Amino acid sequence: MNTAEFDSMNAGLVAIEASGLGMRYRRGWALQECSFRLPAGRVCGLVGPNGAGKSTLLSLAAGFGEASAGRLRVFGADPRTRQAREQVGYLAQNKPLYPRMTVTDTLRMGRELNRANWDQRRAEGIVRAGDVPLHARAGSLSGGQRTRLALALCFGKRPRMLMLDEPMADLDPLVRHEMTALLMAEAAEYGTTVLTSTHTLPELEGVCDYLLVLADGRVRMAGEADELAAAHSLVVGALPAADSGQQRKDGAATGPVLPSALDPHTVVEAQVTGRQFSALVRRGAPLPEGPAWSVSEPSMEQLLLSYLRSPEAPALLMPSADLPEMPAAQLKDHAA
Numbered sequence: 001m002n003t004a005e006f007d008s009m010n011a012g013l014v015a016i017e018a019s020g021l022g023m024r025y026r027r028g029w030a031l032q033e034c035s036f037r038l039p040a041g042r043v044c045g046l047v048g049p050n051g052a053g054k055s056t057l058l059s060l061a062a063g064f065g066e067a068s069a070g071r072l073r074v075f076g077a078d079p080r081t082r083q084a085r086e087q088v089g090y091l092a093q094n095k096p097l098y099p100r101m102t103v104t105d106t107l108r109m110g111r112e113l114n115r116a117n118w119d120q121r122r123a124e125g126i127v128r129a130g131d132v133p134l135h136a137r138a139g140s141l142s143g144g145q146r147t148r149l150a151l152a153l154c155f156g157k158r159p160r161m162l163m164l165d166e167p168m169a170d171l172d173p174l175v176r177h178e179m180t181a182l183l184m185a186e187a188a189e190y191g192t193t194v195l196t197s198t199h200t201l202p203e204l205e206g207v208c209d210y211l212l213v214l215a216d217g218r219v220r221m222a223g224e225a226d227e228l229a230a231a232h233s234l235v236v237g238a239l240p241a242a243d244s245g246q247q248r249k250d251g252a253a254t255g256p257v258l259p260s261a262l263d264p265h266t267v268v269e270a271q272v273t274g275r276q277f278s279a280l281v282r283r284g285a286p287l288p289e290g291p292a293w294s295v296s297e298p299s300m301e302q303l304l305l306s307y308l309r310s311p312e313a314p315a316l317l318m319p320s321a322d323l324p325e326m327p328a329a330q331l332k333d334h335a336a
């Protein structure tokens with residue numbers, strides 16, 4: 001199939017849908033009031049700082065554990081059901097493999113566990129392409145070889161969605177590049193939805209066409225990566241004169257006053273050095289260059305950092321990621 005055929009195959013399908021999803025551990029909420037959609041066929045980066053709730057979300061979507069609140073669906077099914085599990089390949093952060101098992105035996109185990117869907121040629125092809133010795137024990141493989149074997153297990157299952165928890169964290173740049181290429185090639189060839197977590201965005205640049213950003217267990221941004229960036233502007237320039245009589249945009253009585261041209265927009269974050277300001281804004285209207293400021297599109301990293309540094313800025317969900325509000329009775333798989 002080509003890309004257009006995959007697009008039509010996945011059109012309108014939703015891979016993950018979360019409504020008011022919450023997960024509470026003894027020390028507090030790891031996820032709270034998470035509502036979003038991930039359309040099928042996307043390669044989505046799940047981004048957020050340490051402790052944001054990324055692993056918790058992935059393991060719930062893979063069918064491990066039970067949410068404390070809200071509702072989670074994977075291709076329309078409860079993730080703990082066989083129907084959902086069969087459609088998902090999940091690579092946990094520690095890439096669990098049996099260290100004493102050989103590569104061949106590991107793949108054989110994959111076949112035994114996934115008799116209905118297993119694609120031996122595909123799994124073995126991934127392993128062979130990396131020159132991973134088939135008779136070596138998993139415990140003796142390098143980090144890159146282990147990742148390749150773990151990915152082969154995931155892809156051999158022919159999942160509709162692959163969920164990877166920081167798959168590149170312990171790999172050197174060369175192996176990381178190789179693994180990324182493998183992932184992209186497989187996703188493109190089979191139209192697989194990919195959800196892969198990281199806390200370093202550059203790792204995903206040019207890889208993901210969709211982003212889901214978490215912080216403190218809540219969704220901060222979700223949608224098409226290029227549309228998220230295009231909805232914002234980075235405005236850099238000189239502050240207006242102090243006696244201009246303008247109010248600060250945040251309503252505070254003192255402190256620097258941003259140009260009033262920014263009033264129709266949501267200021268996500270503003271930084272001031274001397275008389276210069278730099279503001280990342282979500283545009284509410286066209287925002288032309290001004291007499292004393294310039295306007296550019298922020299990089300994905302600038303955008304992400306601004307949202308993570310400004311928990312008070314409202315979350316942004318693009319229409320494809322946004323969920324119509326559900327009646328409380330439909331929403332509850334679990335009461336909070």
Ligand SMILES: Nc1ncnc2c1ncn2[C@@H]1O[C@H](COP(=O)(O)OP(=O)(O)OP(=O)(O)O)[C@@H](O)[C@H]1O
Binds near residue numbers: 055
């Ligand atoms: N099994 C658990 N028991 C208790 N608390 C947990 C458990 N798993 C996660 N947490 C807590 O939930 C919060 C979210 O953790 P989680 O691992 O989901 O975040 P993360 O974004 O994946 O972080 P990292 O990038 O460091 O892996 C953290 O405060 C963590 O301490």
